[in-house]
Amino acid sequence: MTATPISPLSDADRAALTVQWNEHPGMRHMGLRVDLSASDVVRVYVDPVQPEHRGGMGTDAVNGAVIAGAFDLAIGLVGHFCTLGRRAGTAQLNIHFVRPVLGDRFEVLGHLVKAGRSLVFATAELHDETGQLCARCDGIVAVAGASVAEAEERIAL
Numbered sequence: 001m002t003a004t005p006i007s008p009l010s011d012a013d014r015a016a017l018t019v020q021w022n023e024h025p026g027m028r029h030m031g032l033r034v035d036l037s038a039s040d041v042v043r044v045y046v047d048p049v050q051p052e053h054r055g056g057m058g059t060d061a062v063n064g065a066v067i068a069g070a071f072d073l074a075i076g077l078v079g080h081f082c083t084l085g086r087r088a089g090t091a092q093l094n095i096h097f098v099r100p101v102l103g104d105r106f107e108v109l110g111h112l113v114k115a116g117r118s119l120v121f122a123t124a125e126l127h128d129e130t131g132q133l134c135a136r137c138d139g140i141v142a143v144a145g146a147s148v149a150e151a152e153e154r155i156a157l
Contacts, residue, residue, distance in 0.1 A: 003040035004112045007081040011037070021077075030069055034077065042077040042110035042124075044070045049104050061100035071095060071124050071137040074110030078122040079141025082115040087144035091119075096136045103129035108137075118143050 007014060014036040021027060021034045031050055035043040046053060046066070055063045076090045106128050113121040120141040126134050 005039050006042065006078055006112045007036070007039045008084070009039075009081070014039070030066075032070060032073060034073070036077070040111070042074050042081070043107060044074045044077075044110070045105065045107040046070065047105035047107075049101075049106065056100060059100065061102055062106065064095075064097065067097070067101065067126060067135055068093065068095060070106075070108045070126065071135075071139065074108045074124045075122045075137060075139030076141060078110045078112050078124075078139075079120040079143070082112060082120045083141070083143045088120065088141050090139060091142040092140040094138045097134075098136065099132070099134050101126065101128050101134045105129045106134070113138075118145075 009017070018034055018036045021036070027033070031046050031053060033045050033047070035045070037043075046062075049062060053062050053066045054060050071093055072090050075093060076088075079088045079090070082088075106126055108124050108126045110122055110124040113123055115121075120143065122139050122141065124137045124139070126136070128134050
């Protein structure tokens with residue numbers, strides 16, 4: 001896959017956003033971390049996998065809900081970077097589970113496929129700690145017509 005730049009932000013801005021996202025209480029609660037250092041990929045990872053992440057089909061495999069959450073974050077962040085200043089949110093995820101996610105860590109790599117005015121198409125892959133592909137996801141992010149500032153102004157009225 002040819003790397004398509006996602007983020008027009010500087011390295012310093014992406015580093016600051018990485019810290020901001022990783023300090024979010026929801027991220028901490030879910031055990032997810034992001035690495036936004038590259039302009040062409042969103043990296044989401046869990047390291048280490050905790051007992052609450054496990055239980056897929058009654059085994060030690062990572063639960064599908066955890067996998068879906070990691071994909072939602074990766075796809076959503078790709079859309080976020082393509083629509084800076086506008087509201088955007090994940091509208092669709094199509095997840096293909098290839099094999100159980102075993103081991104003590106995994107990572108999801110999100111990539112831009114195509115960005116339009118109202119929709120952003122992205123793809124992501126989940127690899128276990130050995131680098132083996134365990135799941136794929138194609139996603140669509142919907143982009144609101146108004147900028148974040150315009151939407152907040154309307155809400156305040």
